[in-house]
Amino acid sequence: MKSFNYHAPKDVKDASKLASSSSAFLAGGMTTIPSMKLGLASYKDVIDIKNIKKLSGIKVSGKTVTVGATTKHVEVATSKDVKKAIPALAKLAGNIGDAQVRNRGTIGGSISNNDPSACYPSACIALNAVIHTNKRKIDAEKFFTGMFETALKSGELVEAVEFQIPEKADYQKHPNPASRYAIIGVFVAKHKKDVNVAVTGAKSCVYIDKDLSKKLSSNFSVSAIEGTEVKSSGMNSDMHASAEYRANLVSLYTKKAVEAC
Amino acid sequence: MTKVTLEVNGKKVSKEVPDHTLLSVFLRDNLNLTGTHVGCDTSQCGACVVHVNGKSIKSCSTLVADVEGSKVTTIEGLAKDGKLHPMQAAFKKTHGLQCGYCTPGMVMSAVDLLQTKKNPSDQEIREWLEGNICRCTGYQNIVAAVKEAATKM
Numbered sequence: 001m002k003s004f005n006y007h008a009p010k011d012v013k014d015a016s017k018l019a020s021s022s023s024a025f026l027a028g029g030m031t032t033i034p035s036m037k038l039g040l041a042s043y044k045d046v047i048d049i050k051n052i053k054k055l056s057g058i059k060v061s062g063k064t065v066t067v068g069a070t071t072k073h074v075e076v077a078t079s080k081d082v083k084k085a086i087p088a089l090a091k092l093a094g095n096i097g098d099a100q101v102r103n104r105g106t107i108g109g110s111i112s113n114n115d116p117s118a119c120y121p122s123a124c125i126a127l128n129a130v131i132h133t134n135k136r137k138i139d140a141e142k143f144f145t146g147m148f149e150t151a152l153k154s155g156e157l158v159e160a161v162e163f164q165i166p167e168k169a170d171y172q173k174h175p176n177p178a179s180r181y182a183i184i185g186v187f188v189a190k191h192k193k194d195v196n197v198a199v200t201g202a203k204s205c206v207y208i209d210k211d212l213s214k215k216l217s218s219n220f221s222v223s224a225i226e227g228t229e230v231k232s233s234g235m236n237s238d239m240h241a242s243a244e245y246r247a248n249l250v251s252l253y254t255k256k257a258v259e260a261c
Numbered sequence: 262m263t264k265v266t267l268e269v270n271g272k273k274v275s276k277e278v279p280d281h282t283l284l285s286v287f288l289r290d291n292l293n294l295t296g297t298h299v300g301c302d303t304s305q306c307g308a309c310v311v312h313v314n315g316k317s318i319k320s321c322s323t324l325v326a327d328v329e330g331s332k333v334t335t336i337e338g339l340a341k342d343g344k345l346h347p348m349q350a351a352f353k354k355t356h357g358l359q360c361g362y363c364t365p366g367m368v369m370s371a372v373d374l375l376q377t378k379k380n381p382s383d384q385e386i387r388e389w390l391e392g393n394i395c396r397c398t399g400y401q402n403i404v405a406a407v408k409e410a411a412t413k414m
Contacts, residue, residue, distance in 0.1 A: 006263055006280035006326045026327070033283075033322045034304050046280070048327055074316075098392025099370065100307065103316045104323065178305060180391060 001037045008048040012055075012134045012157060018047050019155035025049055027070050027109035030101050055108070055159055060085050066132075066162045069108025077102060086127065088169035088187070092119050095173060097180045108158040111143070114150050114205070115181070116236070119173065121206040122187035126198035127163040134159055147204040166191050168220075168261040172253040174201075176240055183241050184249040188257035190220055197254055202235050202246050212254050222255045263326045269294070270338030284320035284328060285309045288335055296336035296365050300394070307393035310366035311335045317373035319392070336365035339372070347413035348372050348406070357406030359397035367393050371407045375414050381407070 009015045015025065023045035026032055035041040049055060055070040060081045067076060076082055077094030096102055096110075096119050110120040111131065124131070124140035131138045134157045143151050152158070169189040173182045182201035189196045195216040197209045215224045232247035241249070263282075266275040269292060276291055288294045288311070299321050300308035309321040312334040339346035345353065348368050358364045367390065374381060374389045381389065386407045387400065395403060 001281050003279055003281050006324065029322060029324065029327065030304065033324065037302060050327065099389050100310055100317050100319045100392045103318050
């Protein structure tokens with residue numbers, strides 16, 4: 001790994017001041033550090049945000065669950081408040097990576113990295129989340145802009161993710177057996193007026209399957225999407241799964257999620 | 262350079278190291294605690310698992326500067342007064358290892374499991390050990406070892 005200067009500021013302002021085009025914020029480091037070790041990324045400054053206390057923690061208010069950026073996956077997975085308000089979100093967090101990754105990895109890190117196979121981005125768009133940064137609030141649907149790309153600007157730091165509590169929701173994942181990343185992950189959320197079917201792992205970036213969402217919005221049952229063809233065009237194809245197989249999994253896992261709701 | 266102060270296996274240590282020093286490198290090269298192994302170096306195999314403030318983590322993907330001030334326990338810190346930790350004894354008794362390369366990480370991970378859950382099922386043990394890869398045993402005897410240790414811990 002190439003050398004860098006390590007910083008551990010105590011507040012967001014100082015963190016922001018240290019940021020530049022050749023810096024990275026470090027939360028759990030579960031992607032950032034392996035990327036640096038493999039030589040895929042290198043930075044002049046690494047800004048560890050662990051000491052910024054206000055970035056950690058879970059708050060539930062009437063209609064929303066807000067998870068601080070440095071809250072670890074294990075904390076979301078085991079939180080009584082999250083389990084009560086959005087059990088699907090706790091379930092998702094409890095199946096990310098492995099136990100040791102969940103002990104270090106954070107929600108802010110996961111969404112800022114926007115890996116096309118990460119679990120959390122699907123929950124964000126299905127649960128109409130609002131991403132709070134040190135500069136503004138961004139709707140989740142506008143946050144995830146492409147493969148490993150987000151709407152975040154240089155020096156902008158995710159502070160928290162505010163999820164809308166749905167009537168019902170479930171997350172179903174077909175994990176890669178080695179990395180536990182989603183070959184396909186489907187997050188189905190039934191809100192008062194409509195249903196969101198968010199898919200991760202299938203394409204270069206998380207997305208809402210509009211067709212499935214529309215059908216389930218008018219009739220929230222497996223029969224409403226029976227026979228609906230999910231097109232494989234634009235889907236990833238690799239040694240683990242072909243595009244056609246992924247398309248079939250999207251259909252299958254959407255049904256599984258609806259059944260589990 | 263960064264000065265880091267940690268408690269490792271009950272002893273306070275303080276060293277000046279380059280900022281990019283990984284916890285695994287610090288333990289092995291600076292403290293000579295070579296029981297913590299580095300296998301894949303890409304955070305998937307779990308040979309490097311140690312405890313930081315009681316929780317199992319992958320030391321090859323953690324900066325030592327990031328765990329400044331923490332209590333770290335490595336495989337060398339488990340046995341007390343020359344007596345094996347119940348998890349180590351269980352791995353020995355049930356032959357939960359062959360080449361032994363993954364074993365330190367397996368043991369540290371399994372100890373954390375039993376701290377979290379006292380009597381895990383076979384399925385729960387297998388799920389917990391997803392982050393620890395063994396290429397010799399086929400896992401049968403490792404699961405048996407964790408079950409054996411659960412009766413002693």
